[in-house]
Structures are given as C-alpha cells and as structure tokens.
Amino acid sequence: AQARIGLIGLGTMGAALALNIAEKGFPIAVWNRTTDVTHRFKADAGELADRVIPTDSLKELVEAITPPRAIILMVPAGAAVDQQIEALTPYLGPDDLVIDAGNADFHDTNRRNQAGLPFHFLGMGVSGGEEGARHGPSIMGGGSEADWSSVADILTAISAKAEDGTPCAARMGDEGAGHFVKMVHNGIEYADMQMIAEVYGIMRDGMGMDAAQISKVFSRWNEGPLQSYLIEISAAVTATADPHGGKPIVDVILDRAGQKGTGRWTAIEAQHLAAPIPVIEAAVMARNVSGQLDQRKAGEARFGAAPKRADFDTGALEQALIAGKILCYAQGFAMIAAASKPFGWTLNLPEIAKVWRAGCIIRSTMLNDMAEALAEDPARNLVLAPFFADLVEKALPSLRRVVVEAIDAGHAVPALVSGLMWFDMMRTSRGTANMIQAQRDFFGAHGFERLDGIEDSHGPWAMQQG
Numbered sequence: 437a438q439a440r441i442g443l444i445g446l447g448t449m450g451a452a453l454a455l456n457i458a459e460k461g462f463p464i465a466v467w468n469r470t471t472d473v474t475h476r477f478k479a480d481a482g483e484l485a486d487r488v489i490p491t492d493s494l495k496e497l498v499e500a501i502t503p504p505r506a507i508i509l510m511v512p513a514g515a516a517v518d519q520q521i522e523a524l525t526p527y528l529g530p531d532d533l534v535i536d537a538g539n540a541d542f543h544d545t546n547r548r549n550q551a552g553l554p555f556h557f558l559g560m561g562v563s564g565g566e567e568g569a570r571h572g573p574s575i576m577g578g579g580s581e582a583d584w585s586s587v588a589d590i591l592t593a594i595s596a597k598a599e600d601g602t603p604c605a606a607r608m609g610d611e612g613a614g615h616f617v618k619m620v621h622n623g624i625e626y627a628d629m630q631m632i633a634e635v636y637g638i639m640r641d642g643m644g645m646d647a648a649q650i651s652k653v654f655s656r657w658n659e660g661p662l663q664s665y666l667i668e669i670s671a672a673v674t675a676t677a678d679p680h681g682g683k684p685i686v687d688v689i690l691d692r693a694g695q696k697g698t699g700r701w702t703a704i705e706a707q708h709l710a711a712p713i714p715v716i717e718a719a720v721m722a723r724n725v726s727g728q729l730d731q732r733k734a735g736e737a738r739f740g741a742a743p744k745r746a747d748f749d750t751g752a753l754e755q756a757l758i759a760g761k762i763l764c765y766a767q768g769f770a771m772i773a774a775a776s777k778p779f780g781w782t783l784n785l786p787e788i789a790k791v792w793r794a795g796c797i798i799r800s801t802m803l804n805d806m807a808e809a810l811a812e813d814p815a816r817n818l819v820l821a822p823f824f825a826d827l828v829e830k831a832l833p834s835l836r837r838v839v840v841e842a843i844d845a846g847h848a849v850p851a852l853v854s855g856l857m858w859f860d861m862m863r864t865s866r867g868t869a870n871m872i873q874a875q876r877d878f879f880g881a882h883g884f885e886r887l888d889g890i891e892d893s894h895g896p897w898a899m900q901q902g
C-alpha cells in the first residue's frame with residue numbers, strides 16, 4: 437500500500453481531480469469500471485504517472501491505499517453512488533473514509549450519513565468544471581470535523597487559492613452541508629447566467645449589436661465591479677467564430693439550455709425553507725421555457741414576436757446587472773442562513789463567500805466584498821450591509837429603467853424583474869398581505885394580527901357569508 441488516497445471514476449472530472457492530486461505530491465490509486473480507461477489514464481499522465489497507481493479491481497484499489505484509507509467517488513450523482521458504496525463496503529474497515537465528490541442531492545448525502553455506513557463518509561461539493569478540477573477547484577465539504585481534517589491537507593493543496601492566498605476549500609458543516617452549499621452555488625450560477633443572457637438579449641435584439649460588439653462590452657465590464665468568470669467567458673464566447681462558416685458561434689447555437697437539476701433543487705429547497713430566491717427561481721423557469729421550443733414557435737406564430745427595438749445604453753445595463761447580482765446573492769445567502777436551523781448546521785456565510793472567491797464557476801471580485809460584508813454581521817441581509825446598500829442604491833434607478841424599457845419593448849427579463857420585485861417588497865414595511873389575511877380570515881377564520889393592539893383577531897364577516 438503506497439497510495440495516500442484513492443479515486444473511483446475516471447470521467448472528465450475524476451481524471452482531472454486525480455491528476456491535480458498527483459501533481460500536488462500525493463500518490464493516488466485509481467479505479468474505473470472500464471479497466472482500459474484506468475490504464476490509459478496512467479499512460480497519459482506524463483510526468484505524473486509515477487504517482488498514479490492503476491488498479492483493476494476494488495479489492496486491489498483498497499489494498500493500494502495506506503490505511504486508514506480515503507477514497508474519492510467521482511461517479512454520476514444518484515443511484516451510481518449507492519451502488520458504488522455497496523460494492524466497496526466489503527473491502528473497507530471502520531476507520532476508512534469515502535468521499536462523494538459528485539453533485540449529489542444533499543438529501544441523499546444526509547440519508548447516506550444517517551444510514552449507518554460501516555465507514556466514515558464525507559459529502560463534498562466541487563466546483564470549477566474540468567479546468568477547476570485539474571488546476572484548483574472550490575471545495576465545499578460536509579461531514580465531521582475529524583473526517584475533514586484527515587484529508588484537509590490534500591483538499592487544501594488541490595483547491596484554488598483566493599487573491600490573499602487562502603485555499604478555497606472548507607468544511608461547511610455536518611452531513612450534507614457541503615452538497616447543500618454546492619447546490620445553492622449552482623442556483624446562483626443559473627441566476628448569474630440568466631441575468632447575463634437577459635442583457636445579452638437586450639444588446640442583440642434591442643440595440644441591434646452584433647456578437648463582436650457585445651463581446652467588447654462584456655470585456656469592458658470584466659474590468660469593473662462585474663469582474664467574474666462568467667462575464668469573462670461571456671466575452672470569450674461572443675468573440676468566437678463558428679469553425680463551420682465563420683459566423684459568430686453564439687448565432688448558430690440553438691436557444692435551448694440544458695440542466696442537470698441542481699438549479700431546480702435549489703428552487704424546490706427554497707420553497708421548503710420559505711426562503712425567497714426569486715432570481716434563481718426565474719432562472720430555472722427560463723431554462724424550462726427555453727426547453728419548450730415547439731410551444732415558443734407556436735406562440736410566435738399566433739401572437740407575433742415582440743418589437744424589442746429600444747434605445748438602451750450599455751452603462752445602464754451594467755448598473756442593472758450589478759444591482760441584479762447583489763440582489764440575487766443577498767437572496768442566496770439568506771437561503772443558506774435559513775437552512776442552518778432545520779438541518780442543524782451552523783453554516784458560516786462569510787466562510788462560504790470566501791470559498792467561492794476563486795476556483796468555482798461563480799467566482800468574482802464582488803465575492804471578496806461579500807465575504808467582508810458578511811463577516812461584519814452574518815445575520816444581516818447582504819443588501820443591508822453598508823457597502824452593498826450603497827451600491828444597490830446607486831444602481832437601482834438603472835435596474836428599474838432597464839426593466840421598464842425592456843418590458844415595454846417586449847424583452848423577457850424574468851431574473852432582473854424578479855430581483856427588483858423582491859427588492860421593492862423587502863423595502864416596504866406596510867405591504868399588501870393585510871388583504872391576504874383578511875381573505876383568509878373571511879373564508880377560513882384563520883385570524884389576523886391588528887396594528888392597533890385591540891384584541892380581536894377576526895373580522896365581522898359572519899353575516900356577510902352567503
């Protein structure tokens with residue numbers, strides 16, 4: 437046994453993670469269901485091949501690792517993880533540790549922890565795509581402090597480093613906490629992408645800009661407060677030509693977005709938690725609508741396309757996106773805060789913002805400031821932190837104007853609108869739910885609270901009931 441750690445599943449992400457681990461100096465034993473893949477992986481590992489130990493069976497894999505063993509699973513989330521755990525179980529001892537590094541549903545991770553597995557278990561969210569896995573992902577761990585510590589040297593070594601050198605790898609809490617935080621990360625990823633797509637649509641259809649012009653705008657934004665990986669790649673994709681014919685490649689891509697489910701899980705979980713995350717929900721909704729291509733065609737045939745042309749200025753669009761982004765993250769962090777109690781976690785919001793600063797898909801400069809603002813007072817909504825309150829106040833008129841003009845011209849901007857609607861509700865101390873309570877009391881005697889302190893929690897509806 438000479439490997440420090442093992443890894444199962446040499447797909448794109450697993451292979452990249454294994455090479456990253458080997459590169460950081462940790463000998464790694466690997467196993468893949470198809471033996472050919474395992475041996476080809478070693479053959480292709482170049483100068484890292486010395487630290488890669490290919491194995492042909494699970495027994496061999498386990499025997500190749502120095503006890504107590506740690507084994508990373510990088511197999512498709514869901515049933516495959518349970519099957520792999522079952523197959524491994526006979527070979528593992530009570531001190532060994534299995535780490536599920538896939539995009540697991542955190543409820544599954546909770547379940548696996550509670551099922552009394554005969555070995556230790558960590559659920560680990562990994563973000564950053566293939567490039568991140570290979571050169572430095574953001575890592576969100578879930579499990580016991582002791583289990584995290586037993587592999588923390590490896591996980592921090594392979595993780596991305598923030599500007600200040602801090603590793604973007606941390607334990608988020610017990611059981612499914614890591615996968616939960618990764619899920620919300622993905623929900624925010626959906627929302628960031630959707631808001632970028634919305635302003636892209638305004639530039640393309642409202643302002644008649646071509647992809648190259650749009651790319652320049654994104655590049656410029658990437659130098660300012662919106663600096664982020666997703667804005668950077670948006671500049672790159674709009675600057676890229678199609679190898680078949682030379683048109684901008686975005687112009688030949690079908691407008692139907694796929695989804696593996698993590699955004700949807702975030703929206704569903706938010707409903708369970710009664711946590712308002714309308715920007716993320718709008719982003720999930722928009723992906724669903726994007727999938728209904730035939731219906732959209734029928735809709736356009738019957739109602740005609742909206743006019744869409746309108747004079748926007750890109751400065752206002754940038755401000756609108758800044759506001760939308762802050763509102764979205766404020767919602768996302770509040771949702772994370774809401775999960776701590778029901779799941780018995782103590783999710784540390786500033787720590788989470790820190791882990792997202794580098795390596796992951798939503799990495800951005802703004803997350804530095806968010807980490808600081810959340811550290812000042814983790815219980816305060818991000819939008820009320822002085823730094824962000826000022827930014828929102830400044831950007832809000834642009835968000836409102838962009839949304840109003842977009843709606844007027846017929847652009848679909850569901851994520852930006854949802855951010856604004858939430859903001860207008862949450863800055864209103866006297867809303868309209870008094871009407872809802874009156875109706876609830878009228879038809880169901882559900883009662884209400886009064887503003888004037890009089891002790892009477894029902895309306896005099898009785899005689900009006902037909």
Ligand code: 6PG
Nearest residue numbers: 563564565622695696697698797
């Ligand atoms: C990441 C990503 C990644 C996710 C893809 C695809 O953080 O590296 O979130 O884990 O799987 O982005 O997600 P969808 O297929 O749902 O768009």
